[in-house]
Amino acid sequence: MRRESAGRPSEARDRLLGTATRLFYTEGIRSVGIDRIVAEAQVTRATLYRHFPGKEDLVLAYLDEVDRATRAQVDDVVARGLPPADTVRALGESIAQGIGSPGFRGCAFLNAAAEYSDPDDPVHKAVIAHRRWFLDTVTELLARIREAPAEPAARHFVMLRDGAMAAGCLFDPELICETFLRGVDGLVRAHAAPDH
Structure with a gap:
């Protein structure tokens, strides 16, 4: 506190x-x-x-700060009042901007998960709680596009994001972001399409 x-x-x-x-x-x-x-x-x-x-308290405070920043990032995108599909695309663009920023070293939560793999560890639990919130948030945003079950598409979005964040600090971030945004656009289009 x-x-x-x-x-x-x-x-x-x-x-x-x-x-x-x-x-x-x-x-x-x-x-x-x-x-x-x-x-x-x-x-x-x-x-x-x-x-x-203790150090664990400091680590948890660090992750809490990153969580707050991520939530603010999503809130800023949603507050633009764009149509639902454009909101999801704008979220992707916001993520891509982070990947392309100087000093980008991947997702702080995935990095922490790699160091704290024990599911009972409080740090690991903080990672899982953040990821659950992010998945739920993306699910809700995709559900605004179409009433079809949105969680499978949201999981796809999260996987695209995870891959882009991992690759973005290893390879050309511009190329990675371009690929990620094409993937997000394709996902939005597929989710918006009525079932045949």
Whole structure:
């Protein structure tokens, strides 16, 4: 929980979380130790432990920040008020922009899942909760296009996204994004088409 003084977030907490977010995303969670985070955030260990009782708490806070950013990204797309099919396409474009951005290193949640594979681990559970929300959200968006069962198409969208995010940090992101967006457009068209 965020500690506050006089109604404002703690600057030390924000520095810790910002530093951890940068390091966890660029170098991996398990490879970054608490001492490095403390040193780069320029705080004491006592300050770290006042805000985050252990590294796991810091990792969960990092994933929570990424989750909030992803939800805001989706909310921004939905708030445009586009027709349903264009909303799904715009979500794809928003994802593609992220893949093409400097410093892109893949999906933070897939990266975390690779490091925390135990289904009972709280970090793994946070990954699964985020992915469930994303699948449910895409399912709801696709259901607005047509009342046909939308979850199979939503799973396809999520798989396209996962593949683009994995490939986007390995290969030419422009080509990957172009391929991803063509896939999203084809998926939207197929889902919108009435059954024969």
